[in-house]
Amino acid sequence: MDSKEATIFNHLGNSIKTEDREISILVKYEEPLIVLLGNVLSDEECEKLILLSKDKMNRSKIGVSRVVNEIRTSSSMFFQERENDLIMKIENRISSIMNIPIEHGEGIQILNYTPGQEYKAHFDFFSSKEKVIKNNRISTIIIYLNNVESGGETVFPELNLSFSPKKGTAVYFEYFYNDKKKNEQTLHAGAPIVAGEKWVATQWMRRQKR
Ligand SMILES: O=C(O)CCC(=O)C(=O)O
Numbered sequence: 001m002d003s004k005e006a007t008i009f010n011h012l013g014n015s016i017k018t019e020d021r022e023i024s025i026l027v028k029y030e031e032p033l034i035v036l037l038g039n040v041l042s043d044e045e046c047e048k049l050i051l052l053s054k055d056k057m058n059r060s061k062i063g064v065s066r067v068v069n070e071i072r073t074s075s076s077m078f079f080q081e082r083e084n085d086l087i088m089k090i091e092n093r094i095s096s097i098m099n100i101p102i103e104h105g106e107g108i109q110i111l112n113y114t115p116g117q118e119y120k121a122h123f124d125f126f127s128s129k130e131k132v133i134k135n136n137r138i139s140t141i142i143i144y145l146n147n148v149e150s151g152g153e154t155v156f157p158e159l160n161l162s163f164s165p166k167k168g169t170a171v172y173f174e175y176f177y178n179d180k181k182k183n184e185q186t187l188h189a190g191a192p193i194v195a196g197e198k199w200v201a202t203q204w205m206r207r208q209k210r
């Protein structure tokens with residue numbers, strides 16, 4: 001039996017006690033490590049994040065930040081690091097869960113998908129051709145901000161694994177293994193929305209401070 005590689009996520013047992021909230025560890029896929037987490041955000045926090053970002057996405061619709069891209073058809077926006085009290089509170093919580101200082105993060109990204117919109121299969125880390133590889137991404141948390149009527153699952157096609165969005169829950173995974181194959185098994189997609197809409201908050205962590 002070969003032993004498992006060390007992971008960044010180091011929590012034992014079935015919960016993570018952060019400064020202000022107890023997160024539950026619901027399901028673990030061991031290697032590559034993929035964790036389903038419950039109780040990450042309260043309903044109110046989810047709703048506030050949607051409200052705050054709705055405004056900005058609307059305002060930026062005619063600007064360059066409106067993403068027109070084959071791979072990802074959703075709209076998106078980033079919060080500045082420490083932008084307001086709510087973001088600070090959530091960033092601190094995310095940092096405890098991911099076991100990485102928030103200075104390694106890229107700012108919380110909000111994605112909104114409407115029917116037919118999707119995020120095709122991709123890696124969150126950059127390929128060796130890209131310059132940013134010097135400070136590559138190492139881990140991701142995707143937090144679901146609402147319940148989707150139908151569709152919108154986060155799918156890991158290499159592992160035959162999929163997660164249905166549920167308000168306040170999150171999927172965490174990391175891809176900082178020595179074994180390249182394990183990193184590549186974190187290929188994932190946001191399946192097309194069939195009915196309703198989907199809102200997620202994503203935090204990507206880098207290996208070093210940004
Ligand atoms: O919307 C999803 O389920 C996936 C989002 C995602 O892959 C990302 O934000 O990197």
Ligand SMILES: [Fe+2]
Pocket residue numbers: 122123124188
């Ligand atoms: Fe992704």
